[in-house]
Amino acid sequence: MNERILGVLEYGKIIENLTSFAETSLGKEAAHKLKPSSNLEEVKKLQEETDEAQQILRLKGHIPLGGITNIKPHLKRTSIGGVLSASECLDVATTIYGGKELKRYIEAMEEPELPIIRDMIDTIHPLPLLERHIKNCIDDNGVVMDGASDALRSIRSKINTLESRLRDKMESYTKQQSEKLSDAIVTIRNERYVLPVKQEYRGSIKGIVHDQSSSGATLFIEPQAVVDINNDLQEARVQEKREIDRILAELSEAIEEDRPILSENVKVLAGVDFIFSRAKLGRSMKAAMPLMNKEGRIVMKQARHPLLSDEEVVPNDVELGTDFTSIIITGPNTGGKTVTLKLVGLCTLMAQSGLQVPAMDGCEMAVFDNVYADIGDEQSIEQSLSTFSSHMTNIVDILEKVDDSSLVLFDELGAGTDPQEGAALAMSILDEVVEKNARVIATTHYPELKAYGYNKENVTNASVEFDIETLQPTYRLLIGVPGRSNAFEISRRLGLREHVISAAKERVGVDSESVESMIASLDEARREAEADYEKAEDVRQEAEQVYKELREQWKQFEDRKEKLYQRAEDKAKQSVEKARQEAQDIVDELKKMKSSAELKDHEWIEAKKMLDEAEPELVEKKPERKQTDETRDLQVNDEVKVLTFNQQGVVVEKISEKEYLVQVGSMKIKAKRKDLEFIKAPKPKQEKPLSTVKGRSSHVKPELDLRGERYDEALHQLEKYLDDALLAGYPQVSIIHGKGTGALRQGVQALAKRHSKINAARAGGMKEGGSGVTILELK
Incomplete structure (x- = not known):
């Protein structure tokens, strides 16, 4: 770039x-x-x-x-x-x-x-070995430790001993001859311990003078008695430095390896x-990952300028490259036209840099070979160029390089010269760029370009909204509606007399007035549409609330039903246990009877009665049947109810007079005639041309796109889709949920785990959509 x-x-x-x-x-x-x-x-x-x-x-x-x-x-x-x-x-x-x-x-x-x-x-x-080696030698403050080597430990022990002896000697001077010292302290000069001796007592303390104060009143003297100790200390420190250098060289070699x-x-x-x-x-930035394309398509919902704070920015919807390749934005100054240009350009650069863009999930951004922009006042005093000349120099360079893989941003195209010539020049420049199939966004004040946006293919108008009541821009971008000048309305609200405004209106051309009327009509239609949308949104939210309440009531019903089933099962288990115990009593009684030579008739009758009474009292209520139901000869494609499963199905084959093969959902089961209840016969098919007859599977795609759907609605669609896919016989389907926050993906995977007809679920491969797609393998 x-x-x-x-x-x-x-x-x-x-x-x-x-x-x-x-x-x-x-x-x-x-x-x-x-x-x-x-x-x-x-x-x-x-x-x-x-x-x-x-x-x-x-x-x-x-x-x-x-x-x-x-x-x-x-x-x-x-x-x-x-x-x-x-x-x-x-x-x-x-x-x-x-x-x-x-x-x-x-x-x-x-x-x-x-x-x-x-x-x-x-x-x-x-x-780990290199890390441990280094940390065994160097502490957290970057100092070589005594334990780095035995030699270093020995040398530092010697240094400590010499420093202790030296300190004792020097302290004896500070205590016994303090009146001869400027300060009763021990200091260091030239890396040797010395005393600050007053000039007049120079001869009283024998030793080597290493320095003197700036005034000359103090001499820093190393007493003769500690010279040898100081020498030994210096030698030990040299040995210490030599050993440290050896250790660091060894560590450096290990690092090099x-x-x-x-x-x-x-x-x-x-x-x-x-x-x-x-x-x-x-x-x-509360940004989202954009889907990238090479087709020059930009779709951003509630996009915000990345450099403006949340308090300053007004989110806008921006779309380019789908139904049109160029947008001409009109509207008042300070209304946000230039901000919109920079928003699209900067978000494009961010997306092509791997950065997420400040917009809602599901946004799309294009990868352009080049982004060109002519924005702001680029007047050059050094080159003696006017504003118009500077802009035109830049535009000439753009026109020479632009192609179908370019994004071009023009701010106030054609400004800085005669309005009539500037408007004509602006339209010619736009023609040149649009014909090269580049993506273009241009801002302008020229009313002629409003008509250009209507008449030119692949070009649309847009405007930044202005509130006539408050005389302030709202910074909202309205695609498809050109901006109105609002000069007369603003002047009227500011107090300009009506006869002056009327005179001005008479000077306005008929074409200009009709264009303004058309724009006003479009603006009014837009406002009505927005009001209708808000009403529809209220109804939708109310319906969604009702849906949630019904789901909650249904859940409570299912929970209650489950409890009743559990209670019935517990009762049945008790009955079976009782029957088992009574049966055991009967067996014991029979064993006792076995010892008799023969059993009498009344004894056998009594034992049989006991067995009959031991049978658990579990009664299953069966649905009532029609009198003629079992006598009806079922045909293929008849709709029936399988009483043993309480499910509806379709007869697919007659196995015998008393047995049929029935399709129930995705399963085929064999059922006795007595367990089938006839519902209705299939409607006779009308003859259709071969080209219009389609199987069910032709209406069910092998993939479902849930992007942009709300969480609850998306899962509802998925459940319905799985039923259709199972009936269509698909071995696997692809569920497109996008990446976004990951909530929808997790919801899809959770449903897959509990669905009885799903064998497995996995993320899509690199050629299948990656983690934005879940592949479901069906039974």
């Missing part, structure tokens, strides 16, 4: 916001370099990455990235044999630890599916932080 265009559309401010959400210097570096891509597949991958990160943030709220630093310069130094400092070695260890914690955090997540981020995390290789793995880890960690910074930016 042209850098000037990025500046005009304020893309740099978006990058600044994005950078602020990165937690590591690696992520900030990646965010700062972000530029829009014109490759559709690359953009789709970026959007999927951002969406996966958004899902994690929605479920977990954060991601651990602590301790990760930019160690690329450190690794470069080790590659050329350099030795890292203790703090640099510690940076390597903390980065290893941060990558390990991030890997553990993502691997522990069960939901949702995260194919891209999981693949990235899998490439992180923890280096794992440098390829560390470099790859750093690259992955930078990518993860960058992805999550994009997701955090989207969350802050």
Whole structure:
């Protein structure tokens, strides 16, 4: 993309916001370099990455990235044999630890599916041995510890002993000869312990003078008695530094051995932080993942300018590239025309950068090869160009480069010159761009362009609404309705006398007046349509409330029925248990009778009576049948009721005089004639031309699109659709629910788990729609 265009559309401010959400210097570096891509597949991958990160943030709220630093310069130094400092070695260890914690955090997540981020995390290789080696040598403050080596421990022990002896010697001077000292303290000069001696007592304390105060009144003297101890201390410190350098060289060599793995880890960690910074930016804007296309189609519902606060911004619906390729926006100054231009341009650049756009779920954005914009006053004093000349220089450059994969934004096209010539020039420029099939949005004050929008194919008018009552713009974009000048109405409300307004109206041409009348009529029709929509929306909400209440009552009924069934089952179990016990008593009695030579008739009768009485008293009420029902000879396609299942079905085959094959839903069952109740015969089919006869399956598609539907309505549609798909005999169907918040996807998967006719449910593959589609395998 042209850098000037990025500046005009304020893309740099978006990058600044994005950078602020990165937690590591690696992520900030990646965010700062972000530029829009014109490759559709690359953009789709970026959007999927951002969406996966958004899902994690929605479920977990954060991601651990602590301790990760930019160690690329450190690794470069080790590659050329350099030795890292203790703090640099510690940076390597903390980065290893941060990558390990991030890997553990993502691997522990069960939901949702995260194919891209999981693949990235899998490439992180923890280096526990190197991390432990570094942390065994360097503490959290970046200091080499005594335990780093036995030699270092011994040297530091010696240093502590010498410092203690030295301190005792020096303190004896501060106590016994304090009157000769400027201050009764021990200080350091040239890395040696000294005393601040007054100038007049120089000869009283023998030793080496290392420094004096700026006034010359104080000399810093190392007493002769501590010179040898100081020498030993300096030698020990040299040994300490030499041992520390050896330890750091050893750690640097170990880091160099794992440098390829560390470099790859750093690259992955930078990518993860960058992805999550994009997701955090989207969350802050309440943005949605757009569906990307290469057809120049833009559809945004309730879109908001990304750089305006919620208090300032007015959401608008924007659509381009479906029914028309160009929009001409008219309306008053400060009404929001330029904001709309920048909204579309900036959202396009954001979407092509893998950033989500501030609009409702289900939005669509196009991937353009180039975005061109002529916005604002670009008058150049240095080049001695007027505003008109500056605009025309820019427009000439645009016309030379524009093609069918371009988005062009014109602000006040043709302004800055004679109105009649400017309007004609604007129409010619639009003709040129529209004929190249580019996507165009232009703002203008010229009334001639309103008629141009009506007469030109693939071009539509739009306007920014103005409230005549308050004399203030509402900033609402109205596509399909050109803007009115409102000059006479505004003047009247501001107090201009009526005869002046009437005289002005007489000077207005007939064509202009008729256009204004037409626009006024369209505006009135729009207001009436909006009022009707609001009424319809109220009715819909009321119906939805009634539906919810009925569902709740039905649920209560089902719960009550279930309790009654459970109570009946418990009673039946008790009866069966009683029967089992009585039967056992009978068996015991028969065993006793067995010892007799023979049983008498009255004894057998008594035993049979006991068995009959032991039968559980479970009575099943059967539906009444018609007198002639069993005598009717059922035919194929007759509708019948299967009494044993209390379900309706259709006869598909007569097996014998007393047995039939019946289709009940998606099942075929065998049933006795006595268990079938005739309902009605099929209507005789009328002869139709072959081309108009269709099977049921031709009315049922193998996929159902639920995007944009409310949650309850979507699940209701899904249940009805599954019945039709089962009857159509589909082995599997695709349910398109989009990605969005994930609520609809979870609802579809939950229904699939409890549906008896669904074998399995899985997310769509890369060529099936990805996680925006659920594939259901039917029984």
